[in-house]
Amino acid sequence: MTAVIELDAVSRVYPGPPPVAALHPADLTVEPGQYVAVVGPSGSGKSTFLNLIGLLDVPSTGHYRLDGIDVGDLTENHRAALRGRRIGFVFQAFHLLPHRTALENVMLGMLYQGVPRPERQQRALNALTEVRLDHRLQALPSQMSGGERQRVAIARALVNEPSLLLCDEPTGNLDTATAETVLELFHGLHARGMTLLMVTHNDDVAGRADRVVTIRDGLLEEQR
Numbered sequence: 001m002t003a004v005i006e007l008d009a010v011s012r013v014y015p016g017p018p019p020v021a022a023l024h025p026a027d028l029t030v031e032p033g034q035y036v037a038v039v040g041p042s043g044s045g046k047s048t049f050l051n052l053i054g055l056l057d058v059p060s061t062g063h064y065r066l067d068g069i070d071v072g073d074l075t076e077n078h079r080a081a082l083r084g085r086r087i088g089f090v091f092q093a094f095h096l097l098p099h100r101t102a103l104e105n106v107m108l109g110m111l112y113q114g115v116p117r118p119e120r121q122q123r124a125l126n127a128l129t130e131v132r133l134d135h136r137l138q139a140l141p142s143q144m145s146g147g148e149r150q151r152v153a154i155a156r157a158l159v160n161e162p163s164l165l166l167c168d169e170p171t172g173n174l175d176t177a178t179a180e181t182v183l184e185l186f187h188g189l190h191a192r193g194m195t196l197l198m199v200t201h202n203d204d205v206a207g208r209a210d211r212v213v214t215i216r217d218g219l220l221e222e223q224r
């Protein structure tokens with residue numbers, strides 16, 4: 001089976017001056033269906049790592065293969081297209097458009113994929129059903145709770161059926177009870193085979209994952 005993520009001595013040095021070695025050469029393989037948490041203190045390199053994995057940045061050295069595709073060989077446009085098709089992003093701050101309904105926000109997740117509108121609507125509806133928000137299709141973000149907003153953002157991330165769901169502190173803006181419902185949702189996605197990589201400060205959140213990887217001073221290490 002082809003790994004979803006394969007890092008082979010991938011590093012990132014910001015040129016500066018002075019140069020900053022934000023990620024030392026790192027190896028990591030994530031197989032389809034795995035749930036991986038990435039933890040580390042502030043400034044340790046988590047965003048650098050997430051930007052590389054999310055194809056928002058390119059390694060300074062080494063090779064990154066996503067679904068077997070060496071992203072170093074791609075032009076920026078091809079990288080963006082690959083990102084749109086294969087990676088779903090979930091952020092701490094939801095990033096929903098305020099004047100669009102839940103359904104429209106999720107449909108916008110497919111805007112650049114060339115999907116005809118009726119199919120976009122059906123797929124958005126399916127994704128919102130998966131996050132149990134099919135009764136809130138016409139709600140605006142301002143009319144929804146934090147947990148509901150994050151579930152819309154998760155539906156938007158799922159709508160292109162990505163190979164990888166990349167989450168950056170997805171429960172950071174939620175109270176404990178609401179965070180729990182969102183974590184249960186991730187658990188359900190994992191149970192149906194989704195590959196998840198989640199950056200978190202929260203040990204309790206990391207404890208839900210199959211594997212925990214730490215980053216300290218740019219050094220990536222597997223914990224379990």
Ligand SMILES: Nc1ncnc2c1ncn2[C@@H]1O[C@H](COP(=O)(O)OP(=O)(O)OP(=O)(O)O)[C@@H](O)[C@H]1O
Pocket residue numbers: 014015016020021022040041042043044045046047048049
């Ligand atoms: N564009 C840049 N140019 C130079 N140095 C940078 C740049 N971006 C980040 N850094 C440095 O690289 C190191 C890693 O930063 P990064 O943002 O990846 O950490 P982080 O773990 O995500 O931190 P936080 O949890 O606070 O968001 C830090 O020393 C930071 O100052």
